Amino acid sequence: MKLNNLMGRPILALLSVGIFLAFTVSLRAQVETVTTSTSGEAAHEVNVENAEVVYLAGNDMVVRTEDGAIRHIPNVSETQKILVDGRELGVHELKVGMKLQHTMTTTTTPMLITKVETVEGRIFHVNPPRSIVITMANNKNHVFRIPEGTKFNIDGQETDAWGLQKGMHITVTSVTESPETHVAVNRMTTGEFPPAPPAETAMLIEEPNPAPEPAAAPYPDPVAEEAAPESLPETGSPLPAIGLLGVLMLSFGLGLRRIRA
Numbered sequence: 001m002k003l004n005n006l007m008g009r010p011i012l013a014l015l016s017v018g019i020f021l022a023f024t025v026s027l028r029a030q031v032e033t034v035t036t037s038t039s040g041e042a043a044h045e046v047n048v049e050n051a052e053v054v055y056l057a058g059n060d061m062v063v064r065t066e067d068g069a070i071r072h073i074p075n076v077s078e079t080q081k082i083l084v085d086g087r088e089l090g091v092h093e094l095k096v097g098m099k100l101q102h103t104m105t106t107t108t109t110p111m112l113i114t115k116v117e118t119v120e121g122r123i124f125h126v127n128p129p130r131s132i133v134i135t136m137a138n139n140k141n142h143v144f145r146i147p148e149g150t151k152f153n154i155d156g157q158e159t160d161a162w163g164l165q166k167g168m169h170i171t172v173t174s175v176t177e178s179p180e181t182h183v184a185v186n187r188m189t190t191g192e193f194p195p196a197p198p199a200e201t202a203m204l205i206e207e208p209n210p211a212p213e214p215a216a217a218p219y220p221d222p223v224a225e226e227a228a229p230e231s232l233p234e235t236g237s238p239l240p241a242i243g244l245l246g247v248l249m250l251s252f253g254l255g256l257r258r259i260r261a
Helices: 021-029 222-227 239-260
Strands: 003-005 031-039 043-057 060-065 070-073 082-084 087-089 099-127 131-135 141-145 150-154 157-159 169-192
Touching: 099 141
Parallel strands: 082 169
Antiparallel strands: 003 150, 031 099, 043 060, 043 099, 060 070, 082 087, 099 131, 099 169, 131 141, 150 157
16 A cells, blocks of 8 residues: 555654654664755856956966956965866966956756655554554554645555554555755856067168268379479469569669668
């Protein structure tokens, strides 16, 4: 027989009424439990943050976010890695000016956990509609509470607790369904090194062609200079020479006269 809940509510496990620990251990040994889970459609939420490294000192890092805010990240863990060009780098391998992108993906998955417990034995006593005493395979009697509204299937016919009788072989199956939500968070940080500064290239400056130097004057030949006659400047008139000659003749005449005297 199977214990089914026809009221549309999860079927509660049949609870044994016991006091001693040995009783509980014995009961668990007689109950077969199977738990299954069914996953629903997962929902994904992606949050991306971009920032630039502006300061590094040991395990402390300061970044500037896209909106210009300054954020201090103290004591960055040595195990925290940043994926850069296919390599995982630690905080001590980062550089100022690096571009960082932190992606956080949150996956929310609804799940339905189904727990099926099966108890098999012989009815020792029935106290309808609240409880039933079942003799287990170890010949020990255990009392189980009957959830309200529980129906039993006996030889293909449905009945309630009033239809149970002592001595019946019974297999009770308890099915409990509980919804759960599984949340998984995946974080990944990638980085990009700042571009390398442009290489300094020598600038070629085309200088203008220098003006040709004037040819040096040829060294004068003294022999040629002595052989060459000196050219006297031409005078305009012979009158000065004639006047000078007259003065000389007059002075000569006066000199002779004085000598005679």
